Amino acid sequence: xxxxxxxxxxxxxxxxxxxxxxxxxxxxxxxxxxxxxxxxxxxxxxxxxxxxxxxxxxxxxxxxxxxxxxxxxxxxxxxxxxxxxxxxxxxxxxxxxxxxxxxxxxxxxxxxxxxxxxxxxxxxxxxxxxxxxxxxxxxxxxxxxxxxxxxxxxxxxxxxxxxxxxxxxxxxxxxxxxxxxxxxxx
Numbered sequence: 001x002x003x004x005x006x007x008x009x010x011x012x013x014x015x016x017x018x019x020x021x022x023x024x025x026x027x028x029x030x031x032x033x034x035x036x037x038x039x040x041x042x043x044x045x046x047x048x049x050x051x052x053x054x055x056x057x058x059x060x061x062x063x064x065x066x067x068x069x070x071x072x073x074x075x076x077x078x079x080x081x082x083x084x085x086x087x088x089x090x091x092x093x094x095x096x097x098x099x100x101x102x103x104x105x106x107x108x109x110x111x112x113x114x115x116x117x118x119x120x121x122x123x124x125x126x127x128x129x130x131x132x133x134x135x136x137x138x139x140x141x142x143x144x145x146x147x148x149x150x151x152x153x154x155x156x157x158x159x160x161x162x163x164x165x166x167x168x169x170x171x172x173x174x175x176x177x178x179x180x181x182x183x184x185x186x
Contacts, residue, residue, distance in 0.1 A: 028116060032120060032128075042054075064142055070140075079145075083102060097112070105168060106169075114155075116129070116157070117155075130155065148170075
């Protein structure tokens with residue numbers, strides 16, 4: 001540090017604004033380049049099963065918090081408000097989505113291309129992608145609103161041809177699906 005940098009420290013708000021300009025895909029790449037090697041190191045030291053259990057728990061709690069914050073920013077926790085975020089999650093071509101049905105109680109879509117999955121594969125982290133990325137989806141919806149349930153039976157990250165997202169708002173007759181049991185290894 002120089003005397004000048006001590007006298008004129010960087011504005012922390014400026015770095016927050018710079019981070020806001022990144023797409024979600026760009027943020028996930030930065031995270032993966034840091035977290036991936038850490039997960040691998042912890043898996044070697046403490047075992048892959050326990051490591052992934054802890055990683056998933058931390059990722060899911062972070063996603064629940066993000067869901068609550070998102071609902072607060074939007075000023076609504078309806079399925080329509082949740083659906084309004086699809087563009088930001090797809091920004092920069094991150095996802096190619098086919099909307100199948102959208103109403104006040106249903107949001108059904110398939111992801112036919114997932115650059116998040118491509119990113120994790122390119123970084124050699126394809127076995128961690130489901131834990132670092134896909135595991136967020138159920139918890140994000142839960143944090144956004146306890147009245148929104150997600151059912152998803154397959155993902156591109158885990159080798160399927162598409163991801164099948166089926167969101168239901170309360171009263172639509174669908175109970176929340178349990179988060180799938182992780183099958184990936186560190």
